[in-house]
Amino acid sequence: AQSVTQPDIHITVSEGASLELRCNYSYGATPYLFWYVQSPGQGLQLLLKYFSGDTLVQGIKGFEAEFKRSQSSFNLRKPSVHWSDAAEYFCAVASYNTDKLIFGTGTRLQVFP
Amino acid sequence: DAEITQSPRHKITETGRQVTLACHQTWNHNNMFWYRQDLGHGLRLIHYSYGVHDTNKGEVSDGYSVSRSNTEDLPLTLESAASSQTSVYFCASSGGGGSYNEQFFGPGTRLTVL
Numbered sequence: 001a002q003s004v005t006q007p008d009i010h011i012t013v014s015e016g017a018s019l020e021l022r023c024n025y026s027y028g029a030t031p032y033l034f035w036y037v038q039s040p041g042q043g044l045q046l047l048l049k050y051f052s053g054d055t056l057v058q059g060i061k062g063f064e065a066e067f068k069r070s071q072s073s074f075n076l077r078k079p080s081v082h083w084s085d086a087a088e089y090f091c092a093v094a095s096y097n098t099d100k101l102i103f104g105t106g107t108r109l110q111v112f113p
Numbered sequence: 114d115a116e117i118t119q120s121p122r123h124k125i126t127e128t129g130r131q132v133t134l135a136c137h138q139t140w141n142h143n144n145m146f147w148y149r150q151d152l153g154h155g156l157r158l159i160h161y162s163y164g165v166h167d168t169n170k171g172e173v174s175d176g177y178s179v180s181r182s183n184t185e186d187l188p189l190t191l192e193s194a195a196s197s198q199t200s201v202y203f204c205a206s207s208g209g210g211g212s213y214n215e216q217f218f219g220p221g222t223r224l225t226v227l
Contacts, residue, residue: 004155042220042221043203043219044203046216090155099146099207099214100158100161100171101146101156101216102158103148103155103156103157104155105153
């Protein structure tokens with residue numbers, strides 16, 4: 001069965017520091033992978049997605065993610081975090097032709113000035 | 114601009130009452146989804162629809178029902194609300210039609226069952 005694991009429940013970083021949020025997936029075929037961000041009291045916004053091709057994908061707000069098939073990972077990175085990046089981040093996987101998403105449990109990012 | 118809306122944004126109800134949460138999208142999307150978000154569980158799929166008169170059960174469908182009478186709306190009904198259904202509920206829609214289509218999410222409804 002498909003599943004997504006986000007091992008870090010809560011991460012705290014200083015503003016300006018680099019960030020990496022971990023995501024591991026379990027899926028039989030080539031997965032469609034996504035990162036969403038949820039600001040407090042808001043809905044979910046798509047940061048980036050991977051379908052195929054180049055394993056390093058660029059998203060909005062300066063985020064990027066790298067697909068590593070050998071490690072079943074799709075980690076999210078940002079070189080320099082801003083205070084406005086404080087939010088909850090969800091990794092998700094979708095199966096082909098269904099649009100159904102399976103989400104990880106999320107990572108809450110806190111940013112200190 | 115096209116959008117997806119949910120109402121009410123907040124709801125408090127009592128155990129045993131029937132509750133209906135509304136979801137309306139103006140994207141003209143075929144696919145619509147309902148999720149619940151709980152601490153430690155992320156978002157879990159409740160029900161989904163691939164078109165008018167089509168409905169399907171998701172991972173956590175017990176105690177919930179949906180119906181799709183038009184393209185724009187997918188109301189979620191809790192037949193007899195339970196305290197375990199206290200949660201934040203998100204509706205989403207996507208275009209459908211093969212391959213993968215990005216899901217667009219509504220702002221959510223916070224439901225409290227006392």
